[in-house]
Amino acid sequence: xxxxxxxxxxxxxxxMVSDEADLARxxxxxxxxxxxxxxxxxxxxxxxxxxxxxxxxxxxxxxxxQIIEARDWLFxxxxxxxxxxxxxxxxxxxxxxxxxxxxxxxxxxxxxxxREQKVGDAKSITLDDVRAYKGAYxxxxxxxxxxxxxxxxxxxxxxxxxxxxxxxxxSTPDRGGSPGIDADRLKLFMTQGQAWVDWRAKAAAERPWGxxxxxxxxxVRELDPKIEAYFLQCELLRQEAPTADSLRLxxxxxxxxxxxxxxxxxxxxxxxxxxxxxxxxxxPLAGTVNVLYRDRFEALRDTVIRRVLGAGAGSITRxxxxxxxxxxxGYVAWEKGKPxxxxxxxxxxxxxxxxxxxxxxxxxxxxxxxxxxxxxxGQIDDLEKVLLYVRWLxxxxxxxxxxxxxxxxxxxxLVEAGSLVIDGRRLDFCLKVANxxxxxxxxxxxxxxxxxxxxxxxxxxxxxxxxxxxxxxxEAGRLxxxxxxxxxxxxDKEFDAIVxxxxxxxxxxxxxxxxxxxxxxAMISSKVExxxxxxxxxxxxxxxxxxxxxxxxxxxxxxxxxxxVGTGVEVARGTAPVPAAPATPPPTEPTxxxxxxxxxxxxxxGGGMALAGLGAVLAGIFxxxxxxxxxxxxxxxxxVVMGISALLGWMKLRRRDMALLxxxxxxxxxxxxxxxxxxxxxxxxxxxxxxxxxxxxxxMLPGSPEDxxxxxxxxxxxxxxxxxxxxxxxxxxxILGLMH
Numbered sequence: 006x007x008x009x010x011x012x013x014x015x016x017x018x019x020x021m022v023s024d025e026a027d028l029a030r031x032x033x034x035x036x037x038x039x040x041x042x043x044x045x046x047x048x049x050x051x052x053x054x055x056x057x058x059x060x061x062x063x064x065x066x067x068x069x070x071q072i073i074e075a076r077d078w079l080f081x082x083x084x085x086x087x088x089x090x091x092x093x094x095x096x097x098x099x100x101x102x103x104x105x106x107x108x109x110x111x112x113x114x115x116x117x118x119x120r121e122q123k124v125g126d127a128k129s130i131t132l133d134d135v136r137a138y139k140g141a142y143x144x145x146x147x148x149x150x151x152x153x154x155x156x157x158x159x160x161x162x163x164x165x166x167x168x169x170x171x172x173x174x175x176s177t178p179d180r181g182g183s184p185g186i187d188a189d190r191l192k193l194f195m196t197q198g199q200a201w202v203d204w205r206a207k208a209a210a211e212r213p214w215g216x217x218x219x220x221x222x223x224x225v226r227e228l229d230p231k232i233e234a235y236f237l238q239c240e241l242l243r244q245e246a247p248t249a250d251s252l253r254l255x256x257x258x259x260x261x262x263x264x265x266x267x268x269x270x271x272x273x274x275x276x277x278x279x280x281x282x283x284x285x286x287x288x289p290l291a292g293t294v295n296v297l298y299r300d301r302f303e304a305l306r307d308t309v310i311r312r313v314l315g316a317g318a319g320s321i322t323r324x325x326x327x328x329x330x331x332x333x334x335g336y337v338a339w340e341k342g343k344p345x346x347x348x349x350x351x352x353x354x355x356x357x358x359x360x361x362x363x364x365x366x367x368x369x370x371x372x373x374x375x376x377x378x379x380x381x382x383g384q385i386d387d388l389e390k391v392l393l394y395v396r397w398l399x400x401x402x403x404x405x406x407x408x409x410x411x412x413x414x415x416x417x418x419l420v421e422a423g424s425l426v427i428d429g430r431r432l433d434f435c436l437k438v439a440n441x442x443x444x445x446x447x448x449x450x451x452x453x454x455x456x457x458x459x460x461x462x463x464x465x466x467x468x469x470x471x472x473x474x475x476x477x478x479x480e481a482g483r484l485x486x487x488x489x490x491x492x493x494x495x496x497d498k499e500f501d502a503i504v505x506x507x508x509x510x511x512x513x514x515x516x517x518x519x520x521x522x523x524x525x526x527a528m529i530s531s532k533v534e535x536x537x538x539x540x541x542x543x544x545x546x547x548x549x550x551x552x553x554x555x556x557x558x559x560x561x562x563x564x565x566x567x568x569x570v571g572t573g574v575e576v577a578r579g580t581a582p583v584p585a586a587p588a589t590p591p592p593t594e595p596t597x598x599x600x601x602x603x604x605x606x607x608x609x610x611g612g613g614m615a616l617a618g619l620g621a622v623l624a625g626i627f628x629x630x631x632x633x634x635x636x637x638x639x640x641x642x643x644x645v646v647m648g649i650s651a652l653l654g655w656m657k658l659r660r661r662d663m664a665l666l667x668x669x670x671x672x673x674x675x676x677x678x679x680x681x682x683x684x685x686x687x688x689x690x691x692x693x694x695x696x697x698x699x700x701x702x703x704x705m706l707p708g709s710p711e712d713x714x715x716x717x718x719x720x721x722x723x724x725x726x727x728x729x730x731x732x733x734x735x736x737x738x739x740i741l742g743l744m745h
Contacts, residue, residue: 009027009030009033012407012409014407014408014409014411014412015408015412015663015676015677015678015679015680015681015684016677016679016681017040017676017677017678017679019040019406019407019408019409019676020034020038020406020407021403021407021409022399022402022403022406022407023090023399024087024089024090024399025080025086025087025089025090028076028089028398028399028402029076029080029086031072031073031076031402031406032073034406036069037675038675039069039405039406039675040405040406040407040408040674040675040676041404041405041408041667041672041673041674041675042068042069042405042673042675043066043067043068043069043672043673044066044067044404044405044420044667044671044672044673045065045066045670045671045672046060046065046066046067047437047439048419048420048436048437048670048671048672049067049401049404049419049420050419050420050421050422050495051397051400051401051419052393052396052397054389054393055393055394055396055397055401058075058390058393058394059071059072059075059401067401067405069405072398072401072402072405075394075398076398076402078390078394079391079394079395079398081102081105081107082101082102082105082107082108082111082387082391083100083101083102083391084099084100084101084102084103084104084108085097085099085100088100088395089394089395089398089399090399091395092395092396092397092399092400093395093396094131094132094133094392094393094395094396095129095130095131095132095392096129096130096391096392096395097128097129097130098112098115098116098127098128098129098130099128101115101391107387110380110384110387111384111387111388111391113384114381114384114385114387114388115130115388117138117381118130118134118135118138118385118388119134121138122134122137122138130388130392131392132389132392132393132396135385135388135389135392136389138385139385139386139389142180142382142385143179143180143181143182144157144181144183145157146158146371146374146375147374147375147377147378148179148180148181148375148378148382149180149375149376149378149379149380149381149382149383150179150180150375150379150382151187151188151372151375151376151379152177152178152179152180152185152186152187152375153167153179153185153186153187153368153371153372153375154167154179154181154183154184154185155167155168155171155184155185156183157183158371160367162362162364163364163367163368163371166359166362166364166367166368167185167186167368169351169355169359170186170190170191170194171184171185171186172350172351173194173198173346173347173348173350173351174186174190174193174194174197174346175190176190177190180382186368187372188369188372191365191368191369191372193346194346194365195360195365197344197345197346197348198346198348198356198359198360199360200344201343201344201346201348201356202353202356202357202360204339204342204343204344205353207339208339211335211336211338211339212336213332213333213335213336214312217308218333218336220308221308221309221312221333222333222336222337224301224304224305224308224309225305225309225329225330225333227301228279228298228301228302228305229330231278231279231295231298232279232288232326233323233326234278234279235278235279235280235282235288236286236288236322236323236326238278238282239282239283239284239285239286239287240286241282242282242283242284243284243285243286275297277295278295279294279295279298279302280292280293280294280295281293286322286323287320287321287322288320288321288322288326289319289320290306290310290311290318290319290320290321291319292320309329310329313328313329313332314328314329400419401419404418404419404420408676408678411434411663411678411684412684414683414687417495420436420667420670420672421433421434421435421436421495422435422436422437422472422494422495423435423492423493423494423495424492424493425456425458425472425474425490425491425492425493425502426490426491426492426493427456427458427484427488427489427490427491427502427504428482428483428484428488428490429482429691430479430482430689430690430691431689431690431691431692432456432474432475432476432688432689433687433688433689433690434474434475434687434688435472435473435474435492436472436473436474436666436667436670437470437471437472437670438457438470438471438472438473438670439471439670441457441471441473441505441506443669444473444669444670445457445506445508445669446669447665447668447669448473448508448665448666448669449508450662450665451475451661451662451663451664451665451666452510452511452658452660452661452662453475453476453477453508453510453661453662453663453666453680454475454476454477454481454507454508454509454510454511454512455473455474455475455476455507455508455510455666456473456474456475456476456484456504456507457471457472457473457504457505457506457507457508458471458472458473458474458490458492458502458503458504458505459471459502459503459505460472460492460500460501460502461500461501461502461503462500462501463501464501469500471505472492472502473666475663475666475680475688475689476512476688476689477512477661477680477684477685477686477688477689478512478513478685478686478688478689478690479512479513479689479690479691480512480513480515481509481512484504484507485504485507486504486505486506486507487503487504488503488504489501489502489503489504490502490504510661511658513658658680659679661679661680662677662678662679663678663679663680664676664677664678
């Protein structure tokens, strides 16, 4: 017996299944040592027919027992089990075991498929040929499902009969998808059809008034609720003995009723009693009746009540009304006995003809003919099943016993949906997500940087599905919510992809090491912007206050001059002005200069001063640190911060677990799926350039207008760098001098 080889995948030794010998020994491994023991079908991207055969009980999941059962079924029908290692959809017919009954039937079915499909190589059988034969065979009458569609019947009378059966009792789809009938629907039609005919035959005996019965019963049913309500109101009056005034509307209620719209008035009258209740509990047949029911009540009185109670009846009691209704009890019971199926569509004559014509016997013969082919068709299904198992079974096993397809770069796991191209890189491990919120609640625990995207087929269209992709290498870059990319599925079909959510975690040690400085830079930038904004706001407020004060002073001077001019005019006209009381001199105030207009240069100067002030503070801190042990202290602090951040990031990176992404999708996973450096490069990478690519190091094309000498730019950069170093040195000396 060959040795069982366990390979290290992500730190866990897992059994690698590569051939029929390995496949034969998977049940020797306890399910607790399998990488996964259960998975939802919708996560597996392989032939749907294969999954239907494996999950023949339609549980919606693939489990360990189903995989072992599939292997045993396949091995029982193969003489050359080595065909499974190739994973192809074609096998030699000689690979099928002809010794057993099942194998011999499969060989016969394969020979028939090749003969009917007229293939060139009759020694091999392919999945395409089997499915082509099966598709054509399903549209024939004898396709083994026991369902007879009308369109495959050559006899017109039988075809018409099947059409009528479908119209009354419904249809069952056959293998080809056409609506038809089976033995159960035929039996239902015949038994219920006979019951309907018998029911119809009793109609004359149960109708008390012949053809007038239906119209009379309709009047009784329509007015019965109002008449019964009337008698209850009469009983209420008898018990309470109210006065005549209590039966009338109050004046305020009457006024409110008059103000209502027509629809409200009609609704009120409909809800009013059929007639004015009386304590004696009788309903006068010739008395005043609610106007909305008058015509139908008179018809009920003349055609029903007086026909039952006699032409001289002037009023009725509740007991007499019950007697009127009892006249139709037999007819009502007969109506309730009507079969549920709508045989009225066919009518009495056609139903009697169908029941007596023997059409059911002809259909039963066709059903028997169809079922006779069931064994042969079953062999075609089994032949398809063999080919699908040969193609997919080892691959399915390697997605459960081990996760080799996840870790090996040249393999594609069945759970993978495709590749996401975004932000200049490929994210090659994408999983479909049914519920993003539920998935994220589990996947967040994986310590992996995750990108959730929505996939759309066209702009403004519906979301086709959602994906999650782990970012395991490089840096976050410009990944953000709203970032667009494209998704390429396993069939190389492209879709638009939009980032909808990000789970932020370390991607690499380098990113973790520089993360504190990025955060510090962002904080400093924010503080600088805040400082400059506050300085500008303060300067603008000061200048606005000065401008308002200047305008107020000018307005006061103008008003004073107008007053003096007015007084002089009055004196010139000879009008003695009223001597004004001596004004109390205002308190002396310092003279304010006129407000200057808002000067952009002042804003720039203020912003520059703010930056310079902040630079002085930072330079002071820098000087204090350097004064302790010089410049090496700063370098030491930087290295310590980077080292601690890198260490913490490295520890978190070691705890990344891909298994949680599977578990978030509904898998039952046993192993811890560590993301190693090689697998990190497989999941997220920047594609290489073509081998023939030539890199032109120049920024511009030779001879273009932009192709100019950059010496001047270099000189300017050198001068700016020297000025920056000088400023740092100057502020350092100043702050150190202040400290000493």
